[in-house]
Amino acid sequence: MNRSxxxxxxxxxxxxxAQKKNASAHVRFSLGFGKAPVRTLRxxxxxxxxxxxxxxTPALSQDAPPPDVMKLSIEQLMNVDVDTVYGASKFxxxxxxxxxxxxxxxxxxxxxxxxRTLAEVLRSVPGLFVDYDxxxxxxxxxxxxxxxxxxxxxxxxxxxxxxNDNVYDSPMFGTEFMLDVGLIQRVEVIxxxxxxxxxxxxxxxxxxxxxxxxxxxxxxQVTAEAGSLGTYKGRVSYGYDPLHGPEMLFxxxxxxxxxxxxxxFPQYNSPATNNGVFVDGDRDRYYNLFxxxxxxxxxxxxxxxxxxxxxxxxxxxxxxxxxxxxxxxxHSYFDIKYQHTFASDLQFLARVAYDRVGYDGTYVSDYxxxxxxxxxxxxxRTRGDWWDLEMDVSKDFWDKHRxxxxxxxxxxxxxxxxxxxxxxYRLYFNDPRSSTIPSVYAQDEYSIRKNVIVxxxxxxxxxxxxxxxxxxxxxxxxxxxAKTNLKMIYGQAFRSPSAYELRxxxxxxxGAEKIKTSExxxxxxxxxxxxxxxxxxxxxxxxxxxxxxxxxxxQSEFDNIVGAHTKGLSFVLAGKWPSGWEGRLAYTAQESRxxxxxxxxxxxxxxxxxxxxxxxVVPRKLFASFEGQYxxxxxxxxxxxxxxxxxxxxxxxxxxxxxxLTLSLSAYNLFDRRYLNPVGPGLLQDAIPQDGRTLRIKxxxxxxxxx
Amino acid sequence: xxxxxxxxxxxxxxxxxxxxVVFALFGLIALLRPASSFAQTKATTEYxxxxxxxxxxxxxxxxxxxxxxxxxxxxxxxxFVIGVVGDDPFxxxxxxxxxxxxxxxxKVAIEHFRWDQDMRKCQAIFIPPPEHKHLHxxxxxxxxxxxxxxSDIPQFSSEGGMIGLVFxxxxxxxxxxxxxANGAHLQIxxxxxxxxxxxxxxxxxxxxx
Numbered sequence: 001m002n003r004s005x006x007x008x009x010x011x012x013x014x015x016x017x018a019q020k021k022n023a024s025a026h027v028r029f030s031l032g033f034g035k036a037p038v039r040t041l042r043x044x045x046x047x048x049x050x051x052x053x054x055x056x057t058p059a060l061s062q063d064a065p066p067p068d069v070m071k072l073s074i075e076q077l078m079n080v081d082v083d084t085v086y087g088a089s090k091f092x093x094x095x096x097x098x099x100x101x102x103x104x105x106x107x108x109x110x111x112x113x114x115x116r117t118l119a120e121v122l123r124s125v126p127g128l129f130v131d132y133d134x135x136x137x138x139x140x141x142x143x144x145x146x147x148x149x150x151x152x153x154x155x156x157x158x159x160x161x162x163x164n165d166n167v168y169d170s171p172m173f174g175t176e177f178m179l180d181v182g183l184i185q186r187v188e189v190i191x192x193x194x195x196x197x198x199x200x201x202x203x204x205x206x207x208x209x210x211x212x213x214x215x216x217x218x219x220x221q222v223t224a225e226a227g228s229l230g231t232y233k234g235r236v237s238y239g240y241d242p243l244h245g246p247e248m249l250f251x252x253x254x255x256x257x258x259x260x261x262x263x264x265f266p267q268y269n270s271p272a273t274n275n276g277v278f279v280d281g282d283r284d285r286y287y288n289l290f291x292x293x294x295x296x297x298x299x300x301x302x303x304x305x306x307x308x309x310x311x312x313x314x315x316x317x318x319x320x321x322x323x324x325x326x327x328x329x330x331h332s333y334f335d336i337k338y339q340h341t342f343a344s345d346l347q348f349l350a351r352v353a354y355d356r357v358g359y360d361g362t363y364v365s366d367y368x369x370x371x372x373x374x375x376x377x378x379x380x381r382t383r384g385d386w387w388d389l390e391m392d393v394s395k396d397f398w399d400k401h402r403x404x405x406x407x408x409x410x411x412x413x414x415x416x417x418x419x420x421x422x423x424x425y426r427l428y429f430n431d432p433r434s435s436t437i438p439s440v441y442a443q444d445e446y447s448i449r450k451n452v453i454v455x456x457x458x459x460x461x462x463x464x465x466x467x468x469x470x471x472x473x474x475x476x477x478x479x480x481x482a483k484t485n486l487k488m489i490y491g492q493a494f495r496s497p498s499a500y501e502l503r504x505x506x507x508x509x510x511g512a513e514k515i516k517t518s519e520x521x522x523x524x525x526x527x528x529x530x531x532x533x534x535x536x537x538x539x540x541x542x543x544x545x546x547x548x549x550x551x552x553x554x555q556s557e558f559d560n561i562v563g564a565h566t567k568g569l570s571f572v573l574a575g576k577w578p579s580g581w582e583g584r585l586a587y588t589a590q591e592s593r594x595x596x597x598x599x600x601x602x603x604x605x606x607x608x609x610x611x612x613x614x615x616x617v618v619p620r621k622l623f624a625s626f627e628g629q630y631x632x633x634x635x636x637x638x639x640x641x642x643x644x645x646x647x648x649x650x651x652x653x654x655x656x657x658x659x660x661l662t663l664s665l666s667a668y669n670l671f672d673r674r675y676l677n678p679v680g681p682g683l684l685q686d687a688i689p690q691d692g693r694t695l696r697i698k699x700x701x702x703x704x705x706x707x
Numbered sequence: 708x709x710x711x712x713x714x715x716x717x718x719x720x721x722x723x724x725x726x727x728v729v730f731a732l733f734g735l736i737a738l739l740r741p742a743s744s745f746a747q748t749k750a751t752t753e754y755x756x757x758x759x760x761x762x763x764x765x766x767x768x769x770x771x772x773x774x775x776x777x778x779x780x781x782x783x784x785x786x787f788v789i790g791v792v793g794d795d796p797f798x799x800x801x802x803x804x805x806x807x808x809x810x811x812x813x814k815v816a817i818e819h820f821r822w823d824q825d826m827r828k829c830q831a832i833f834i835p836p837p838e839h840k841h842l843h844x845x846x847x848x849x850x851x852x853x854x855x856x857x858s859d860i861p862q863f864s865s866e867g868g869m870i871g872l873v874f875x876x877x878x879x880x881x882x883x884x885x886x887x888a889n890g891a892h893l894q895i896x897x898x899x900x901x902x903x904x905x906x907x908x909x910x911x912x913x914x915x916x
Contacts, residue, residue: 069755069756069759070755070758070759070762070803070804070806072759072763073763074760074763074764074767074899074902075902077756077759077760077763077879078878078879078880078902079878080756080878080879081877081878082752082753082756082874082877082878082879185877186877210877215878243901243902341861341862345861345862396861399836399837399839399840450794450837482798
């Protein structure tokens with residue numbers, strides 16, 4: 001995933017420019033800022049949303065045409081997706097009853113909004129924001145993001161299978177994500193601490209990807225895309241869903257993009273570094289394979305993803321404008337699951353999975369510091385593999401309690417980090433690790449009355465490095481009237497230090513990061529197809545692991561030294577009509593401060609308003625979509641400010657223009673806004689410019705069987 | 708440089724107490740107000756699909772005496788009655804599923820029953836999960852009638868119900884107990900049997916009387 005500049009400080013001749021920059025700001029993280037502007041904006045937002053709701057309600061409470069589902073035949077009903085979430089409690093339940101604030105993005109929305117990667121899907125989710133440093137994408141939830149952590153505070157799952165690697169504990173969201181976005185059936189974004197069920201990394205939330213199955217792929221599907229910046233992508237998928245027999249899906253995708261061929265960075269604007277222009281360093285290429293088979297009680301899944309990205313930023317002291325610097329990441333796994341419901345409604349689940357991950361970074365290094373070739377290629381690598389065993393039982397007692405008990409053990413066989421120069425060969429570090437993480441968890445969902453549920457859960461994880469972590473979650477879910485749903489949730493979560501951080505520990509042993517979250521959600525149905533979601537949350541974080549330079553040794557190291565509080569408010573007004581109209585207006589405001597009250601929070605945008613709209617231009621035949629996200633001003637990790645920006649995208653989508661052929665045309669960053677994303681340590685730049693307007697055309701053809 | 712501030716004990720305690728009071732207040736309100744079913748918020752809910760299924764099933768089932776009570780469309784005296792036992796989980800969905808529809812030429816009426824009431828005037832009944840404890844009693848009372856029993860109680864078809872609605876990941880499918888249907892002299896079309904996830908029992912060789 002990324003290189004530790006630290007290796008270089010051991011080398012007598014080298015001081016990486018990035019480290020020089022960082023030395024002045026000892027701590028990566030400083031927090032706290034003024035309240036007044038946010039308060040006013042918050043009040044305004046509440047008023048605006050309430051007003052909108054009031055205005056909208058009369059117009060929409062007229063009788064809507066009967067839902068389409070009532071006109072479906074039995075065969076068609078068998079294929080209707082019911083709005084449920086799996087990831088919130090490890091069993092399928094209605095989102096209104098889940099002990100968490102959940103947002104679901106469906107495959108239909110992915111098609112209509114033209115999302116190219118998981119990062120683009122997540123960018124549209126209320127309260128989330130994504131930053132890109134032209135190497136990896138980083139996720140912020142509820143106004144909090146520390147790219148130096150590689151998003152280790154979010155747990156990414158594919159059908160419940162952990163995707164975060166075991167060296168950086170990092171999920172992958174952009175083109176580095178191992179699953180083609182076209183194979184996503186739905187994305188469950190479960191905000192809030194979920195360590196009571198999932199253990200480590202479910203700090204700010206969990207993103208659970210539900211994949212398509214044979215039933216969702218109508219025979220053989222071929223898709224081809226072409227877009228700006230020399231981007232091409234192809235996918236072939238085959239789905240088979242017999243009424244009695246194994247359900248299967250196989251898919252292969254390939255993507256290549258030459259990216260931005262001339263990137264300008266003012267920080268490198270000098271004749272020695274090509275006047276700040278990096279030529280041809282932004283190439284991106286991936287391929288992935290996916291297969292899933294379901295038969296009776298068994299589910300089998302195997303996946304492989306490989307991705308190469310050129311580094312056009314000179315990160316980690318790489319020579320600027322030498323396009324040989326790149327990172328290659330891969331991840332493969334297989335996962336076998338057995339699920340059975342016994343006669344007494346006892347649900348049993350057993351899972352065994354094996355993962356292999358690898359990262360190969362190549363950094364062109366100038367040890368002489370003269371800027372004159374030849375340069376040395378430095379290889380920074382990680383290799384990891386692990387087994388995961390899980391067993392779960394769930395049963396209803398007396399129609400009141402649904403009790404779940406489970407155990408999970410992760411056997412990290414290898415969590416190796418190596419760094420060496422290729423020629424002349426010189427080894428900087430070879431750090432092999434392994435670990436075993438056993439855990440037990442329990443949850444009780446108690447339906448006190450028909451419309452009141454109390455959910456309580458607890459999980460214990462054991463780590464050799466810092467001992468154990470116990471994480472509870474309690475939720476009170478109440479539906480006082482037919483159209484209202486209220487949730488009050490309190491939970492604790494943790495993030496264990498990654499193998500990468502453990503290698504660079506300071507004086508004391510690294511402990512886990514901890515978070516305590518309290519939140520209240522209200523869901524109000526304004527009419528049959530229109531609803532309002534309101535949410536208030538308060539996070540207390542402790543022991544955040546931060547990278548700083550040791551004043552004595554000059555080395556970078558990690559330590560648990562920061563505590564922070566975040567308060568926030570979020571509103572979502574959404575509607576979905578049978579005619580095909582669909583929309584969402586969201587606004588999240590948050591405020592963070594560190595516990596000692598000193599400096600502003602880095603990379604914590606105070607406001608995140610978003611808009612999403614799908615319009616049926618020709619009902620069922622042609623859809624137009626528009627979405628926009630605004631990210632307000634924020635402070636970078638070098639304590640500079642970058643301005644707020646509004647980025648929007650538009651897509652025209654026609655399913656079945658000709659029998660079996662689907663076409664979509666998309667424009668991303670429609671108004672060609674110039675904007676920056678802040679980056680983490682290891683770069684000279686404080687923020688990286690993002691792409692201007694890009695276009696994409698996508699064709700999809702289905703051969704073979706009809707549904 | 709920053710250090711972790713230690714929150715004052717009094718502040719935390721006050722906050723905790725406030726949280727507890729708010730929580731207790733909500734709890735009291737929740738438990739004292741009359742209970743209603745859970746809010747169905749998002750589109751395409753579970754019970755909309757189930758209601759649509761029930762409407763669909765009526766097209767594949769033949770009731771005894773079906774020929775006798777049918778008159779010209781919409782003109783018979785006796786409506787086709789669908790009973791819902793206990794608290795209705797459908798909201799408006801069930802009436803919408805049958806909006807403007809007829810079954811065997813009869814208009815459709817939806818009625819509500821308590822588990823211990825006589826439901827034999829119904830042609831079909833739906834038993835929601837909270838009535839699980841009364842399931843046996845309900846089925847025993849319907850023993851010699853021709854009422855189609857449908858439910859989403861887990862393992863319904865194994866416990867003597869005729870059509871059980873079950874979740875298959877994120878989709879709703881159904882299981883049929885043919886023996887139970889035969890016992891009520893109901894004929895279930897073979898088309899429906901092929902679509903079922905599972906069928907328990909065997910079709911009758913001779914016609915129903």
